[in-house]
Amino acid sequence: MERKWWKEGVVYQIYPRSFYDTNGDGIGDLRGIIKKIPYLKELGVDIIWLNPIYASPNDDNGYDISDYRAILNEFGTMKDFDELLRKLHQEGIKLIMDLVVNHSSDEHPWFVESRSSKESPYRDYYVWRAPSEKGNVPNNWRSFFSGSVWELDEKTGDYYLHLFSKKQPDLNWENEKVRQEVYDMMHWWFEKGIDGFRMDVINFISKVDGLPSMSEDQVEADGYAWGGEYFTNGPRVHEFLQEMNTKVLSKYDIMTVGETGGVTPEDGVLFTGKNRNELNMIFQFEHVSLGQGREGKWTPEPFKLTELKKIMDKWQTQLHGRGWNSLYFNNHDQPRQVSKFGNDSVYRKESAKMLATYLHTLEGTPYVYQGEEIGMTNVYFKDLSQYKDLEILNKWEEIQRTGTLTEEELLKGVHINGRDNARTPMQWDASRHAGFTAGKPWIEVNPNYTTINVEEALKDQDSVFYYYKRLIAMRKEHPIMAYGRYKLILEDHEAIYAYTKTLDKDRWLVILNFSDQEALFEKPEDVQINKEELILSNYEVSQDVSLNQFVLKPYEARIYAI
Numbered sequence: 001m002e003r004k005w006w007k008e009g010v011v012y013q014i015y016p017r018s019f020y021d022t023n024g025d026g027i028g029d030l031r032g033i034i035k036k037i038p039y040l041k042e043l044g045v046d047i048i049w050l051n052p053i054y055a056s057p058n059d060d061n062g063y064d065i066s067d068y069r070a071i072l073n074e075f076g077t078m079k080d081f082d083e084l085l086r087k088l089h090q091e092g093i094k095l096i097m098d099l100v101v102n103h104s105s106d107e108h109p110w111f112v113e114s115r116s117s118k119e120s121p122y123r124d125y126y127v128w129r130a131p132s133e134k135g136n137v138p139n140n141w142r143s144f145f146s147g148s149v150w151e152l153d154e155k156t157g158d159y160y161l162h163l164f165s166k167k168q169p170d171l172n173w174e175n176e177k178v179r180q181e182v183y184d185m186m187h188w189w190f191e192k193g194i195d196g197f198r199m200d201v202i203n204f205i206s207k208v209d210g211l212p213s214m215s216e217d218q219v220e221a222d223g224y225a226w227g228g229e230y231f232t233n234g235p236r237v238h239e240f241l242q243e244m245n246t247k248v249l250s251k252y253d254i255m256t257v258g259e260t261g262g263v264t265p266e267d268g269v270l271f272t273g274k275n276r277n278e279l280n281m282i283f284q285f286e287h288v289s290l291g292q293g294r295e296g297k298w299t300p301e302p303f304k305l306t307e308l309k310k311i312m313d314k315w316q317t318q319l320h321g322r323g324w325n326s327l328y329f330n331n332h333d334q335p336r337q338v339s340k341f342g343n344d345s346v347y348r349k350e351s352a353k354m355l356a357t358y359l360h361t362l363e364g365t366p367y368v369y370q371g372e373e374i375g376m377t378n379v380y381f382k383d384l385s386q387y388k389d390l391e392i393l394n395k396w397e398e399i400q401r402t403g404t405l406t407e408e409e410l411l412k413g414v415h416i417n418g419r420d421n422a423r424t425p426m427q428w429d430a431s432r433h434a435g436f437t438a439g440k441p442w443i444e445v446n447p448n449y450t451t452i453n454v455e456e457a458l459k460d461q462d463s464v465f466y467y468y469k470r471l472i473a474m475r476k477e478h479p480i481m482a483y484g485r486y487k488l489i490l491e492d493h494e495a496i497y498a499y500t501k502t503l504d505k506d507r508w509l510v511i512l513n514f515s516d517q518e519a520l521f522e523k524p525e526d527v528q529i530n531k532e533e534l535i536l537s538n539y540e541v542s543q544d545v546s547l548n549q550f551v552l553k554p555y556e557a558r559i560y561a562i
């Protein structure tokens with residue numbers, strides 16, 4: 001398999017707003033990241049991915065950009081950015097930025113121009129449509145953030161498309177000039193020396209011609225239908241990415257990761273295949289979408305380990321040698337992984353380590369989301385009004401109209417799947433506001449900061465933090481972690497997730513207990529053991545264990561070289 005730095009590295013994702021505040025305004029900033037470089041160095045991560053730090057009215061925390069070449073005032077200045085990049089590079093850490101070009105802010109000068117008149121040279125930078133024959137919205141698609149994807153612009157009497165909030169109008173990728181603007185801007189950042197991009201909802205940029213309505217029977221209580229099939233992996237998406245690759249990406253030694261909801265492994269090969277000249281890797285969503293009920297993520301249902309295995313096994317085997325996976329359970333849009341896939345009470349530490357063992361031994365590049373490395377958990381705010389995320393707040397508004405959920409039910413869903421679970425401030429120490437800010441944080445700190453925090457973790461040799469540090473260091477010593485071939489065993493087991501990894505003469509056996517009960521491991525006959533060398537575990541392991549059969553403790557994880 002071809003070796004690449006972005007396959008061997010571990011990415012650490014920083015949500016700047018919630019990382020570290022240096023000036024007491026309650027909002028994390030770039031100087032805060034600079035200040036914490038020694039911490040990142042101690043952890044040993046290779047690549048930092050920053051969520052958007054560009055000028056933005058912050059309707060969607062920076063995913064609504066009003067100037068792609070300026071830094072958000074609250075976060076600092078371009079000088080701060082240059083210093084951050086220089087200092088990270090001095091430490092041998094690379095930096096990738098968020099590229100949000102499916103849409104801009106409605107306050108971006110392009111959109112301001114575009115909406116000014118039907119004759120504006122920028123009109124065609126966005127997607128405008130006349131009202132339907134009945135004088136209504138042009139089609140029945142629902143926005144990601146509730147309500148219609150269309151917003152009427154009084155001045156010209158047309159509607160503009162916004163898959164996300166109405167302050168995030170979709171750019172019109174059919175327009176060559178738009179594409180060129182994006183490529184110029186990307187060059188500008190690469191010339192500054194950044195090391196890549198994470199591309200926001202990049203597989204939504206090409207929409208099906210005519211933007212057809214979904215059929216009436218798809219329409220739900222809110223009056224809209226999910227239009228995904230008309231904008232996910234659209235007709236020209238691969239052409240656009242290949243063009244971007246030829247004109248921009250291929251000119252630099254950088255990495256790219258596409259955020260691609262609604263993809264299959266076959267799509268994954270198209271986006272990341274070596275000879276496709278598109279992206280290096282993608283984030284797929286199948287595993288994090290497990291257990292969605294009647295109202296999607298808001299009505300979570302239990303799911304089985306075998307369902308997770310099925311999904312992950314498919315991605316592991318189908319991309320083997322043909323593409324590349326991104327490995328993650330949490331990010332700024334997802335709940336905390338210990339809360340969703342592990343256990344955030346009695347076995348918090350054990351399950352955090354077990355999940356880490358898993359993500360760092362699959363085929364692909366592991367991503368660590370800030371706070372994951374100390375086992376941060378979901379936040380269980382008592383009241384919906386404590387949340388800041390517009391996805392949650394819009395849904396709240398919607399259910400008051402439709403009555404499809406009670407507030408209590410929504411709150412329960414938010415506790416499990418709300419995006420703000422990931423966005424409460426990083427817990428640095430046990431002082432007020434978790435040492436995140438000297439002021440009042442923009443969103444409340446998780447009250448469990450008094451016990452779960454970085455200072456505590458750094459004092460405890462047995463902490464989740466040091467386990468991550470070890471896994472990250474091991475990746476440099478053991479090419480088998482990044483390049484070894486994954487093969488699932490015990491596929492029907494409902495508690496144990498086990499697999500072998502193989503690279504040349506090296507063979508590892510990874511055994512993970514995903515449950516809060518003891519579980520009996522029985523080695524299948526076709527797994528041949530030549531030696532039993534324990535590489536890593538999250539509990540003390542007694543010397544005389546037999547790999548043929550033994551009992552795993554709750555959330556126990558072991559890696560053996562066999």
Ligand code: TEU
Binds near residue numbers: 200201297332391
């Ligand atoms: O997210 C896109 C996306 O489709 C989801 O992760 C979405 O936020 C979630 O499914 C809603 O349930 C990206 C960004 O990561 C997210 O933070 C932005 O809000 C969104 O795009 C718009 O830019």
Ligand code: CA
Binds near residue numbers: 022023024026028074
């Ligand atoms: Ca600040």
